[in-house]
Amino acid sequence: MYEIAPETAADLWEVEALYDTCFAPGRTALSSYRLREGVPPVAGLSLVARDDLGILAGAIRFWPVRVGGKDVLLLGPVAVHPTRQGEGLAALLIVTSLEQAVPLGWHRVMLVGDAPYYGRFGFARLDDVVMPPPTNPDRVLGRALVDGAWEGVTGEVMRVR
Template identity: 75%
Template sequence: MYQFTPEIPADHWEVEALFDTCFAPGRTALSSYRLREGVAPVAGLSHVARDADHILAGAIRYWPVRIGAVEALLLGPVAVHPTRQGEGLGRALIETSLERAAPLGWQRVMLVGDAPYYSRFGFSLLSDVVMPPPTNPDRVLGRALRPGAWDGISGQVRRWKD
């Protein structure tokens, strides 16, 4: 059994170590990281999962971004420690955090990822939304948290502060 709690500043380096373990060493060179630089993760949505011994098993972060004048959440990274994979923890992190997003006022969420995996959470291709290069456009996915939230949304994804 895992306990999900909002990520706090004291979790930061432990979460970063988990991301380093789960992803390639060059992960911070990805275009999504340029959108995160100098921007705090969204409070109340970025979570850690710890086991009964308080050992970090997984983490998920969300970041605010803009597409034109429209606000969106950028989901990611989400990671589960390799020794805990296959237990449904990634699914639980995603579903739990998405359930909390709409009550906080968010209408839409996007990510860069594998459509076959993320489609089970209601994500689909955002063909009119462009991530900074070098992002494969077939991996830019979105989910409406309110009906029609992605209708008519198009353009370049930008940093929250720009």
């Protein structure tokens, strides 16, 4: 059993250590990180999962970006400690956070990831949304949280300043 709670400032270094454990050393060189630099994660949607001993098992973050002048959530990273993988914790974090997004005023979300994995959460390729290079366009995925939210939203993903 896990307790899901909003990430706080006290969680920062523990979450960063989890991301270092789960991802390659060059993770911060990815183009999505250029969109995140100097921008705080979205409060209330960036979540941590702790077990009954209070040990961090997983985390998910969201960042504000803009596409075609519209506000968009950028999901990622989501990580689960290697000893906890296969328990459905990443799915729980994704579903829980997306359920909380609409009441906070968000209408659309995007990510860079594997379509077969994220497709089960309603994500599909965004043909007219361009991430900074060298992102593979096949991995740029989005989901409308409100019907029609991606209609007419096209262009480059821009950093919120």
